[in-house]
Amino acid sequence: MVKRRALTQDIVLEKANQLIAENGIENLTVRALADALEIRPQSVYNYADSLTDLLDQVGVRFVQQLADQLMRRLVGVGGKEALMVFAQEFREGCRKQQHLAPILMDPNDMRQLKRTHEALMTLYLQMFKSLHLVGGDEEGLVASTLYRSTLFGFLVQEFGGFLKISQRKIDARFIQTMQLAIDQINPE
Numbered sequence: 001m002v003k004r005r006a007l008t009q010d011i012v013l014e015k016a017n018q019l020i021a022e023n024g025i026e027n028l029t030v031r032a033l034a035d036a037l038e039i040r041p042q043s044v045y046n047y048a049d050s051l052t053d054l055l056d057q058v059g060v061r062f063v064q065q066l067a068d069q070l071m072r073r074l075v076g077v078g079g080k081e082a083l084m085v086f087a088q089e090f091r092e093g094c095r096k097q098q099h100l101a102p103i104l105m106d107p108n109d110m111r112q113l114k115r116t117h118e119a120l121m122t123l124y125l126q127m128f129k130s131l132h133l134v135g136g137d138e139e140g141l142v143a144s145t146l147y148r149s150t151l152f153g154f155l156v157q158e159f160g161g162f163l164k165i166s167q168r169k170i171d172a173r174f175i176q177t178m179q180l181a182i183d184q185i186n187p188e
Contacts, residue, residue: 007037009057012047016058021099028055052112059103059116066093067123074127080182086127087151087178094155101159105152124148143185150181 015036020028030051034041048054070089077085094101103113104120111117128144154177157163163170 007039007043007047009047012037012044012054013058013061016054017061017097017100020058021097025055025099025102030054055103056113056115058100059113060119062097062100062103063116063119063123065097066090067119069093070123070127080185082127083147083182083185084175084178087147087174087182090151091155091158091174094159098159101155105156146184147181150177154178 012033016028016033019032019036023032028051030044031041033054034044037044044054048057066089070086070093073085073089074082094104103116124144154174158170158174163173165173
């Protein structure tokens with residue numbers, strides 16, 4: 001048994017992340033997490049209100065890790081170039097933790113994982129506003145939607161195994177696809 005004093009929120013979330021990576025998000029249960037942590041199942045509720053809350057915390061943590069990586073890469077980059085860097089880094093972050101990518105891309109999960117959804121939307125809004133690429137007008141909202149839809153749509157196809165071509169061709173197609181979307185965005 002893990003001593004209660006040694007168990008932290010970070011340890012619980014990291015173990016949940018590990019279990020998702022090993023067994024899939026659909027197989028994460030409070031009991032499985034408790035067994036992996038060597039604690040009683042009811043003790044998990046000291047760290048999460050429910051399984052949905054636990055997944056939401058894992059999702060928020062994932063978005064924060066993506067945001068940290070993105071912000072490091074975006075230093076000194078502006079305009080449409082920043083949109084491409086954002087897309088490439090977002091994709092790479094999702095590739096590294098592909099087991100968590102469905103949390104960000106499944107609209108059913110997003111309805112349940114409110115804090116994850118808010119964190120992801122905040123990340124997008126910060127990026128678009130800091131680059132002065134869109135305003136609150138209809139054209140700006142359409143451009144933002146086009147960009148996100150292109151990025152998420154490509155990732156769903158890639159991770160879902162719908163692209164039956166070499167990785168090199170997938171990488172090239174990603175750049176081409178994102179460039180087409182980015183070219184539609186008019187800076188303010």
